[in-house]
Amino acid sequence: METQERTEENASGGRRRRRIRIATVVLAGVLAGGLAVGGVLVLLPSDRPAAPPPAAGAAAARDAVAKGVPAAPPELSALIGEREAHLRRHPRDAAAWAVLGTAYVEQGRRSADPANYPKAERALHASLRVRARGNAEALDGLAALANARRDFRAARKWAEAALKADGERWTTYPLLIEAHTGLGDLKAAQRTLDRLKKLRSGPAVQARAAAVYWDLGWREDAAAKLADAVAAAGSAAERAAWLERAGHLAWERGDREAALRHFQEALRTDPDQRAAQAGQGRALAALGRTSEALSAYRAALDKRPAPEYALELGELYESLGLGQAAQVQYDLLRERVRAAAKGGADEELLLGRFEADHGDAGSAVRRLRVEWRRHPSVAVADALGWALHRAGEHKEARKFAVRVTDREKGIGVRSALYSYHRGMIERALGHEGPARRHLQEALRLNPWFSPLHAPRARAALRALGEPPVEPLPRGVRAPE
DSSP states (O other): OHHHHHHHHHHHHHHHHHHHHHHHHHHHHHHHTOSOHHHHHTTSOOOOOOOOOOOHHHHHHHHHHHHTOOOOHHHHHHHHHHHHHHHHHOTTOHHHHHHHHHHHHHHHHHHTOTTHHHHHHHHHHHHHHHOOTTOHHHHHHHHHHHHHTTOHHHHHHHHHHHHHHOTTOTTHHHHHHHHHHHTTOHHHHHHHHHHHHHHOOSHHHHHHHHHHHHHTTOHHHHHHHHHHHHHHOSSHHHHHHHHHHHHHHHHHTTOHHHHHHHHHHHHHHOTTOHHHHHHHHHHHHHTTOHHHHHHHHHHHHHHOOOHHHHHHHHHHHHHTTOHHHHHHHHHHHHHHHHHHHHTTOOOHHHHHHHHHHHSOHHHHHHHHHHHHHHOOOHHHHHHHHHHHHHTTOHHHHHHHHHHHHOTTTSOOOOOHHHHHHHHHHHHHTTOHHHHHHHHHHHHHHOTTSOTTHHHHHHHHHHHHOSOOOOOOOTTOOOOO
């Protein structure tokens, strides 16, 4: 009898070991991309025991991922490691696959490493293969992934599918708002925000509302909502993220001192908040503290080599007459854009903006026309108009500039950069009055909006001179 029990125990242990080996192969295949996940998962046992409670750091990251709010990088790494270990033992846990995939998306955002995105995609699709129906968690993750890759049409599709699976799932609505904004549909973004506010309140909703309000031109409302989000944030990483956005809004309205305070507080709250560190460089450069600005940019790039930071730092170097140092950053930008493409991310907007000012304007126009067809957003319209101007197509360029900046004829976004672009296009067309008005508006909104272009705006205004004095109508005398 004892021998039979030992035999059965050995057989059971053998089965467990085989299951672990199979699960390890499945997980390795998902992360490496070399395995047809669906065909293997059906061979595995169907038991799906509940995942054990994660350790403190991983628990904080899982809570943040579930709520769609920022998580600290060390906590994200802990969560990813823990979910991978769990999935080696229980590869049919659809919820764990969804958490793992969404954590990879957030890690890719925080680190600017697009290599995380294919891993996220494979994990999220593994979740759907385990549980295809009603899996709103995985659909949310795929919407977040598509937004991170700037594939806003796909993001809208996945978010709408998630809402069909669970219409009360409030975390889907911010993803759908981001997709609508990326597609230039601000009215749909506002409608979706209205539905979200009926379902949920709190800092994540307030921060998303602030972004929508800013795009709609409600600047005071946007700032107030972000202040509320900062006050109510549930973690250091979340609070730092909303502080960084508050700094960005302060920067956009030309308040460089307030922007710097927000960015510095964000960094004190979360030293891994690299967007705030790059923002700090932006504000310090505007304040004339150039050495500190360069150090801040370099530190941000060292930990988060995002191509937009390389562009900003390169333009700061160029404004200082350091062409060789600027070229190093421009080369880094191209390298990071290529890496993004390998991870399935779309950086054509950034590359088009770069080419328009520092490379081949014709190439910029071709790239941005394609991007406009895919994602007709405000940012793409402005970039395409500017690229057309740089390529000598001023009349067509003005149509896009008007669409961006004129509320009656288009969207009417208040932005120093957009007003500058329109003013320079109108100057090239010989429309001196409108050119003067829009260049003045750019410098009124933010006199330091760019270390390269703000001085050019001032120089263009000096060249335009004062508006001509119109003669008084017959019979009207000038006041003495």
